[in-house]
Amino acid sequence: MVQIHSPLLSFFLLSIRFIRRFLFRPFVKKTSSERFWEIDALRGIAILLMIVYHFVFDLNYFGLYKADLDSPPVLLFLYPISGTFLLLVGISLTVSYSRAQQNLSNRKVQVKFLKRGTSVFGLGLLITFVTWVYPHDGYIVFGVLHCIGLSILLAYPLIRFRTFPLILGLLCIILGIFLRVTVMVDFPWLLWLGFVPSGFFTLDYFPLLPWFGVVLIGIFLGNRFYQNNTRKFSLKDHSQSILSRGFCYLGRHSLIIYLLHQLLIVGLLYVIQLVINGSRIV
Structure with missing residues (x-):
């Protein structure tokens, strides 16, 4: 034994x-109709x-x-999952923003998103601490929760725009891919943005470039298809x-x-x- x-x-x-x-x-909140x-x-x-x-x-x-x-089949499995998750973050932000606008003052809406962003980012810091304790090697410096938390804070001023988030989102993705493929630095201070130093290893890494761009595209889609907290397309109800x-x-x-x-x-x-x-x- x-x-x-x-x-x-x-x-x-x-x-x-x-x-x-x-x-x-x-x-964890109760289900809402x-x-x-x-x-x-x-x-x-x-x-x-x-x-x-x-x-x-x-x-x-x-x-x-x-x-x-790191094989192509695994990456083709991983990136759509990550992209879907962050795309839904953006869509959910627009839905949440529309609901908050109907019930809260602008000041309270700002506080709501500030609390949400800092809370999620704080959980990311908790993940950093846990992975620094174990396994330590490759501990998570800027993972998905860091990215989501900071994206919520940065995206709040952009939610009310209809087309600009799409344009900025595409630019973020293009710039992020460019940085990943062509740029290598010798300092770690801009890891959160997408500048990767030589020899860097981590268990989870979601820099703002390109992933904030995916959140912004989600905001564009949310404003397009869920404007004013209303579904703008027909969908058969399979919820039950x-x-x-x-x-x-x-x-x-x-x-x-x-x-x-x-x-x-x-x-x-x-x-x-x-x-x-x-x-x-x-």
């Missing part, structure tokens, strides 16, 4: 308790596929399964089907799922690795 006496396992259990106590209630089910469903599909990718990534990291995560309800549930709770799933996967694989190796870690 394997006995586990590990600071990592203790930290893992304490992290779960912390997230359940301090993060679960503020971010005002929500657009298709947005929740698409977000749920994206978060499910992201979990699949992270599971394979963790299997590879722990040496339980070898996979070439078993599959849709499952995806919608995942989509409504995507933030807490994102925070918890890696802890659970890493904890499970860590224990499996101990059992396979038959070792005792002190």
Whole structure:
């Protein structure tokens, strides 16, 4: 029988308790009839596929399964997932903005988005700290939560515009691709923007260029298809089907799922690795 006496396992259990106590209630909200089910469903599909990718990534990291995560098929699987997730961030911002405008003063709307952006960015900093503790190598400096949090803050002044977010979004994507392909720097201070130093390695990286551009395109689509909190296209209602309800549930709770799933996967694989190796870690 394997006995586990590990600071990592203790930290893992304490992290779960912390997230359940301090993060679960503020971010999990009751289902509202005002929500657009298709947005929740698409977000749920994206978060499910992201979990699949992270599971394979963790299997590879722990040496339980070898996979070439930089191969074209894997990247073709990963980038559409990330793009969909951030596109929906932009769409959701326009929907949330329209609802807030109907019920709150401009000052309160500003405060609402400021709190939301800083809260998500703060969770990104928590992820930075956790990955700095373990595994440390490749700890996350500017991952998806950092990107979403800062994007919310930067996008707020642009939500009311109809076409400008599309133009600026396309420019951000083009510039981001250009930076990734052609520019290499010897300093880390602009990692958040997309300037990657030589030899840089991280477990998760979503710089503003190009990913803020995807959020901006989502804002354009949100203003086009969900203007004034009203769906501007016809869509058959599948919200009550078993599959849709499952995806919608995942989509409504995507933030807490994102925070918890890696802890659970890493904890499970860590224990499996101990059992396979038959070792005792002190």
